[in-house]
Amino acid sequence: MATQQSRSAARLMMAPAVILLLAWMLVPLIMTVLFSFKKYLPMRGGDLGWVGFDNYVRFVTSSAFWPSVIATLTIVGGVLLITIVFGVLLAILLDQPMWGQGIVRILVIAPFFVMPTVSALVWKNMFMDPVNGLFAHLWKFFGAALIEWLSQASMTSLIMIVSWQWLPFATLILLTAIQSLDSEQLEAAEMDGAPKLKQFWYIVLPHLSRAITVVLLIQTIFLLSIFAEIFVTTGGSFGTKTLSYLIFQRVLESQNIGLGSAGGVYAIILANIVAIFLMRIVGKNLDT
Amino acid sequence: MARSVTTQRKAINTFFAWSIGLLIFFPILWTVLTSFKTEATAIADPPVFLFFDWTLENYAVVQERSNYARFLWNSIIIAGGSTILGIIIAVPAAWSMAFVPSRRTKDILLWMLSTKMLPAVGVLYPIYLIFIKMGLLDTRLGLTIVIMLINLPIIVWMLYTYFREIPGEILEAARMDGATLKSEILYVLTPMALPGIASTLLLNVILAWNEAFWTLNLTAAKAAPLTAFIASYSSPEGLFYAKLSAASTMAIAPILIMGWFSQKQLVRGLTFGAVK
Numbered sequence: 302m303a304t305q306q307s308r309s310a311a312r313l314m315m316a317p318a319v320i321l322l323l324a325w326m327l328v329p330l331i332m333t334v335l336f337s338f339k340k341y342l343p344m345r346g347g348d349l350g351w352v353g354f355d356n357y358v359r360f361v362t363s364s365a366f367w368p369s370v371i372a373t374l375t376i377v378g379g380v381l382l383i384t385i386v387f388g389v390l391l392a393i394l395l396d397q398p399m400w401g402q403g404i405v406r407i408l409v410i411a412p413f414f415v416m417p418t419v420s421a422l423v424w425k426n427m428f429m430d431p432v433n434g435l436f437a438h439l440w441k442f443f444g445a446a447l448i449e450w451l452s453q454a455s456m457t458s459l460i461m462i463v464s465w466q467w468l469p470f471a472t473l474i475l476l477t478a479i480q481s482l483d484s485e486q487l488e489a490a491e492m493d494g495a496p497k498l499k500q501f502w503y504i505v506l507p508h509l510s511r512a513i514t515v516v517l518l519i520q521t522i523f524l525l526s527i528f529a530e531i532f533v534t535t536g537g538s539f540g541t542k543t544l545s546y547l548i549f550q551r552v553l554e555s556q557n558i559g560l561g562s563a564g565g566v567y568a569i570i571l572a573n574i575v576a577i578f579l580m581r582i583v584g585k586n587l588d589t
Numbered sequence: 590m591a592r593s594v595t596t597q598r599k600a601i602n603t604f605f606a607w608s609i610g611l612l613i614f615f616p617i618l619w620t621v622l623t624s625f626k627t628e629a630t631a632i633a634d635p636p637v638f639l640f641f642d643w644t645l646e647n648y649a650v651v652q653e654r655s656n657y658a659r660f661l662w663n664s665i666i667i668a669g670g671s672t673i674l675g676i677i678i679a680v681p682a683a684w685s686m687a688f689v690p691s692r693r694t695k696d697i698l699l700w701m702l703s704t705k706m707l708p709a710v711g712v713l714y715p716i717y718l719i720f721i722k723m724g725l726l727d728t729r730l731g732l733t734i735v736i737m738l739i740n741l742p743i744i745v746w747m748l749y750t751y752f753r754e755i756p757g758e759i760l761e762a763a764r765m766d767g768a769t770l771k772s773e774i775l776y777v778l779t780p781m782a783l784p785g786i787a788s789t790l791l792l793n794v795i796l797a798w799n800e801a802f803w804t805l806n807l808t809a810a811k812a813a814p815l816t817a818f819i820a821s822y823s824s825p826e827g828l829f830y831a832k833l834s835a836a837s838t839m840a841i842a843p844i845l846i847m848g849w850f851s852q853k854q855l856v857r858g859l860t861f862g863a864v865k
Contacts, residue, residue: 311688322701417816422823428616526708549806573706579706
């Protein structure tokens with residue numbers, strides 16, 4: 302039973318975490334919003350005063366904006382599609398009885414623990430290098446024309462690398478969800494003579510729907526701000542400049558803080574739209 | 590009730606699962622194998638898989654040429670420091686939310702999570718500026734603090750879910766016996782919560798070790814951890830497969846091992862309890 306005393310103690314114990322996170326959130330956020338209304342060029346004159354919504358307009362009317370939106374949607378959409386479809390299939394496969402299940406699980410999950418810069422560099426050099434990469438050897442073996450992966454098929458390559466990193470995450474979560482499926486339901490369906498495909502469609506998939514939604518939302522949030530993979534492989538060229546990479550370039554490479562900050566505000570709004578849906582699901586789960 | 594399965598079905602499952610598992614794992618395996626080759630063997634045409642003269646020289650050269658140990662040490666300090674700091678701040682907060690919940694507990698938890706969703710690039714310049722003003726740019730201290738803050742919501746959240754599983758009656762019994770708040774936490778709760786704290790620790794070391802936005806943008810030469818060190822290999826002069834592989838293997842090996850031990854916690858920690 303919470304007494305008055307334990308309540309105030311509780312508040313005190315919560316204070317450091319709350320204050321730190323509040324500062325971490327508010328201070329940079331307020332600064333970004335302020336900068337976004339200014340012409341601010343640290344290398345060329347510094348703070349040049351207020352400009353209203355100029356930066357917001359210029360950010361969306363610049364020639365780099367729409368391509369970056371398309372690049373972002375392509376990467377996020379492509380990776381989501383691959384990881385969720387293969388994640389569901391893989392989760393079902395891993396749930397079947399087999400020998401060495403634990404070891405297979407470990408093999409499948411491993412890529413998630415590889416740091417992004419390592420996986421990007423390994424793929425870039427050892428697989429996608431047009432001369433010495435393994436793909437080049439494989440293509441040569443079959444007599445196919447060589448591909449300059451990261452320039453000719455930059456988007457496909459990037460989606461491949463990122464999907465390899467995130468497939469384990471989707472698989473692991475979907476597998477956890479499948480394992481909580483009541484096997485008696487499936488047995489009953491089987492007794493009634495329902496074919497496997499119908500069992501999957503009417504029992505397994507509905508059971509997985511929440512896990513799939515969670516994977517979708519969490520991955521979207523992380524994929525929207527994917528950075529190291531692009532930084533290491535293409536550096537944003539060949540049509541792989543996503544919205545967040547564009548903002549990064551505006552801020553750090555061309556040092557146009559006002560413009561970059563306006564882009565940052567767009568990115569924050571976008572992420573929050575996704576986050577609201579995720580929060581709803583998480584919040585619902587807290588009550589039970 | 591387990592369904593009966595024919596041996597044949599099981600064999601087919603095993604074949605497919607192992608094939609796919611090995612295919613997914615292959616890039617890691619290939620990296621490890623290449624790290625034991627000479628540079629000439631590493632780019633041999635056709636590629637060599639297992640039958641080559643295994644050598645350890647790449648590991649020695651990576652250390653010699655680029656002082657690998659320094660980056661490793663930075664990674665250890667930053668990942669370990671941010672995790673310990675985070676746990677110290679999060680334990681009291683999670684404790685009070687789990688055992689003295691109020692009407693606002695749920696809102697606070699959700700708000701904490703929402704800070705995790707803030708895209709880093711949106712606040713890149715302010716943080717950069719603050720770091721310059723406070724002399725934190727390219728320091729381990731600065732990076733430790735930032736990485737602690739980005740993972741703090743996950744730490745609080747995980748600890749909260751673990752603490753909530755501890756039955757409240759035990760606390761009441763301790764209080765009846767006259768335990769003070771301090772001794773209640775130290776002697777009753779901590780031992781029971783230790784497994785949960787340990788797995789939280791593990792997952793956060795992994796996340797901090799692999800963090801690759803702030804570590805790339807806020808460090809230069811002095812405080813750069815392994816993520817930044819590996820990224821430096823993307824320049825053309827660093828194009829040495831065997832050495833790149835050796836450096837990569839060393840950078841991912843400790844985390845792979847830790848990761849395999851924390852599979853279950855991974856789901857809990859990364860879905861915020863939304864999938865059980």
